[in-house]
Amino acid sequence: MNGASREALVAARERLDALTDNTSVDAAELAGELAAVTALLDREVSLRRVLTDPAQAGEAKAELAARLLSGQVGGETVDLVSGMVRSRWSQSRDLVDAVEELANTADLTAAQRSGALDDVEDELFRFGRIVASSTALRAALTDRTATATAKGELLRSLLGGKANAVTERLIVRLVTAPRGRSLEGGLESLSKLAAARRDRMVAVVTSAVPLTDRQKQRLGAVLAKVYGRQMHLNLDVDPTVLGGISVRVGDELIDGSVASRLDEASRRLAG
Template identity: 80%
Template sequence: MNGASREALAAARESLDALTDNTSVDAAKLAEELAAVTALLQREVSLRRVLTDPSQAGEARAELAGRLLRGQVGGETVDLISGMVRSRWSQSRDLVDSVEELANIADLTAAQRGGDLDDVEDELFRFGRIVASDKELRAALTSRSASTAAKGQLLRSLLGGKARPATERVVTRLVTQPRGRSLEEGLESLSKLAADRRERMVAVVTSAVPLSDRQKERLGAALAKIYGRPMHLNLDVDPTVLGGIAVRVGDEVINGTISERLEEATRRMAG
């Protein structure tokens, strides 16, 4: 997103946080309604263009949004969307992306209130690993010829009763309404949002054998010291690394595996 849209999204996230700080607000219901607005704006291209038209006064755009949504969704959702369309947006699509992001944040907030956020983070990571290792499953979930209903049914068979409700909801939205994103990109974005709920960064840790609780504690503390923020560890076991660990934080990779050192030695010998 460009500057105007980034500022608008930041303001919308602050409004959402202020709203959901009130525990009387049903965050899961709010997420559902925001997701419905996302679907509406995705379908109605002309509507989202009108709602982001810089030639129209922000208050006029907000009044239009209120008239369209009032009675269809709750007052909190109307207020959030009205506030968003008052802002300036660099592109009309940025508004859709931002409303969807608020929906996901609201669902993660609901999980956090229920003490399930850690589990949701882990389930998102595990689901990503399952998809990455199963080409047929990935193809079924990303097929353009498969119906939304068929994808939803497949996800219910995979996640229903096995994952937290928030996990199932955000993954279902991602799969059934990808909006041009790859499944991997969408899952990574959801993981980052989940980590942000606790103001933590995410480190993907790959090791040849499972780490002990003591090792996880020491690694988490070391990474938190390096990056200056609490760190959530997503742990993956891969025997092919032979030994040591590989850590990825965002785009940065810290590789201390034996296989990496062997490859480096081979490259030097070949040179």
């Protein structure tokens, strides 16, 4: 992507990250809905052209997207896609590519939450190696005369119960809707997305009240500086912490809550 599309994609990624910071959002369900929107936009050329028409006001395009999607997908997906069509896109197809990337990223977020992201990354790599070593399998998966249903059934017979559910969903979507990409190129893109996701450290932040956007930005920047890596914040609200926040990064706990300080004071008095 170039120019406006690249900027629009960066903004869309940030909105997705902000949305999935809320652990109550079902990332896997969000991924499925975004994949459905991808299929719709890929199929309906005139629609995606309208939604990316620079002559149309962004708000008008967002309202159109909301009318079309409301009742078909959840509110989070409607808001996310509406925000995307407000942006400018260099080409209409770039919007479809962006929605698809967000669908895959949401699925990888689901894997990350369950602690399975490393497994998914490894399984994507190993599946690529299997395809590369089997001419017959590659031919079956890329056969243009075979239906998407048949390819999906073949993949489920190969991966079902043997690979993580996220890995299976990602590969099935790639094979059944390649959108002009080679199988190898698609698998490489998925592997890069998984690697990028893994490189973001995850901080579980518990606070007595919801953090403001400014507080989240400042906390993320401070943690990124401390750990030397981009930080993903998983936010939780627990009134029992009384005040302040506690932050867990991996096995390390950074506890600045009032409750923890009271407990420490009580221990010192008792001693």
